[in-house]
Amino acid sequence: MNEISLDFLTILLPSYMFFYMAITVYARNKKSLLNRVASFLMLALLFYFLGEYIKTALFPQFERHIVLYWNAPMLLLAISILVHLCMLVAGIASSKIKQVVFWVYLTPLTSLMLMLMRYGPQHLYQPREDGPSPLSPLMLVLAIFFVGSYLLLSVGILLFAWITTQHLKRKRMLVRLLASLFTLLIWILFVTFLLSMAVITSSTSIALYFSGTLLWVVSLRGLISKYDFLPSYRDLFHTLFKSAPTAILLLDMQGSVREMNPRAESLFGYPAKGADGLQIVENLFFDQDTSLIERWSELSMKQTNMTKWEMKWKIQDQEQLDMIVSMEHIDGAEEGLIILHLTDITSLKETERRLIESESNYRHLAYHDPLTGLFNRAAVHEHANRKIANDEQFALILVDLDHFKPVNDTHGHLIGDDYLKHIAALLELHARPGDIVGRIGGDEFVLLMPFHADEKQVYQEAHERLFPLTVTPFRYKDKIIPVSFSAGVSQHANQASDLTALLQKADEAMYAVKRSGKSAISVYDSQRTNLVKVEATGR
Template sequence: MKDHRELYNAAVTEGRSPLDPLFLLLTLIFVAGYILISVIILAVCRYRAREAKLKIISQSLLLSLFSLFAWFVIVTILLQTEILTSRNAMIYYFIGYLLWSVVLRHLIGKHNIMPDYRKLFHILFKSAPTAIFLLDRKGSIIEMNPRANQWFEGIPVQQITSHFQCDDGPGFNEILALYVQGKDKAANMEIRMNNPDPNQGHMDLMMGFELIDGVNEQLFVMHLTDVTSLKDTERKLLESERGYKHLAHHDLLTDLYNRTAIREHLELKTAGNDWFALALIDLDNFKQVNDTYGHHVGDLYLRHIADTIKFGAKPGDLLGRIGGDEFVLIVPCSEQSEVNALINDRLSLLSETSFPHEATEIPISFSVGVSVYPRDTTDVTKLIKYADEAMYKVKRSGKNGSLIYSRI
């Protein structure tokens, strides 16, 4: 009735279940029916059993099945209410089934019944798609399934855990110590497996960790799920997000701050009531450079200007391009500072150089208008306007100079 892409949405890795609601319901009905039939069989066995031992065994198996069914229902509800993500829900489903299998193995070994179920447990253990380890109290690996052997081929068994790298929190040995001390009973964390074989690369793993009580000896069950592809996708998304943020605040040609970013920085600076000088730098005769040499050379010319100003800037300065041939330089200062000297110091290299293109030296000429916060105004818009007015006075009086804004 439905296409497989409707029944299972492979793109859903977080939030609700990737299964279609109808498919999920049918799956739960199947699981519930399977458990119900098992319960009926066990109930009949208990009713017909004459020995007290068999009644106890049947009752223990019934209780374990009810617990398994309750676990599946609880995890499904948490998944559908988006408290658990799909990835974590799958881990918890497997943990529940694994714990039930361990309890079943214990009952079989303890009461020496249905010995064939031992083979069933080993089939499950060996065919699991995740890597499963059985550890002793010291963290030594007692047994691992074929998937674990495949993932960690070539690494000595007792050295496997030493290659686990936890980004946050305690290390692997510290986690084991907490469990042994009884301070924690479960753990789920992301770890990275750094394979010494360069051809294998690294693996990002989701580690589930359980301390199993109630068996002849205390064991740790550790299972690892490969989430490398998911983590790689996550890293690419984060890199893309950083790239978009960078593009949103930087000029594409010069990689300096753009108008939006400069205004945001000015708002932050004025909020802190710090003194600073704002210099608007407008290139003289830039249109002639474009007309004479072409727009490609004009772009190279602008990049050279940006690099030169950046080279002459000091720590704490802010530099941006807010127009075609207009730059802004923000310099920290104080009430006693010689603002003109500060600006000329930053722009001295630009004044003394030219732009080399092939066999031609293209001269660099620019006009600068400067306003000072908060001496001239405390309003950002007016501060830019005053610097602009000072810069145009320089333009009208012959260009290639600088002027500090004055109301007179």
């Protein structure tokens, strides 16, 4: 069993039960104090289970704070409400009882608050993945004392009521309630004893506590149906169906709707009473335009009872909705029936798409020059360092444009920007597979060129990539602006083993061209420590 299934069985399922029991108990008779206290008991247990789920499945990094500031108060509140409820069931009513009830609630919560103030959370709870209880001995004693004593007090109150009452039906109800509470008390004490003796781990003890609570809920079911103490489970699940936040539909095997809940009614725009036979599933489709019934038929061949997918819903004259759909087959029905759960995740998917698009845009901006679209300095350095780390052979070509300032001064910066875009487009157009082209400054470009030849052929490789710049002038309206550049070439790993040295040698070669007349390519000579200059306009 995976963690999701375990969480559902031990936390979420009891939470759903207590939630609907709380609603129905309260709604049945709001004026009854007994109903209100019983409802609060269910809510306290609900919040306790939700706290367990949050700390284990959602925010385990805040386990200590959730346990001490949420779970522990909810547990103490639940057992306090239980004592109050037993007093009401027993029919004890007097002015003194109100004072007793006040201290019943106040004592455990105040003790917890004082212990937190005195020792601090770090001393009272030490999170651990497995092993003995994470509670400190002092905290464990506090929990055992109040849970055990309050359960015993509840049993004593009910026992007193059973002895004193003369009503036969009430006696039977009290015996059943006594038996369930006594069993729950024994179970909690037994599991706590095993945990304190390190016979079981903390995670196992949580599952056992939840199991005991579920058994207690099952025992309450008898009281619900036999003594009308709480509403029936049929009404509870009807409330679940009506109040569920997701759209729920009951379909036949032809895709016709037999029943839908209010959420589905609002989603599809049809009244639930008139939805019988409605063909809604025709508008639901998967990536390959497979219909819902076709997909279910395919999975039925594999004997799969319940499945969950993402799909889209077509709405006429509207945008498509993204949906999560889960289907479950109802066994034992005279005709094949399917329960369909639909959750609208359109806004979530749209947010996801925007985040992915934003991430892509941010990454592009982080590694590309905004004017030319070439790799920027950071990206060039990253690619070069990766090649160096992989011990690849490559040449670094540093290109500096000649006479770029007069272009800006004569024609303006906008034309200067177009001139740079022209250079970048030519470099990208004539780059070969494996080349990295980038702009690292105002009029400086870099080209990382892989090669496997000797140093004498490096110039030829560089010339073939840069020669198109000299024969393709920049045209602006009726004006032709020639392209002139000075380029220096260094090689890894023949001449340098790190990026700084490569850039330094390429820069020396490039400035040698600048000093000797510009408009040429110069290859750094590692043998004679001088520079070999070859005109860029010749071969």
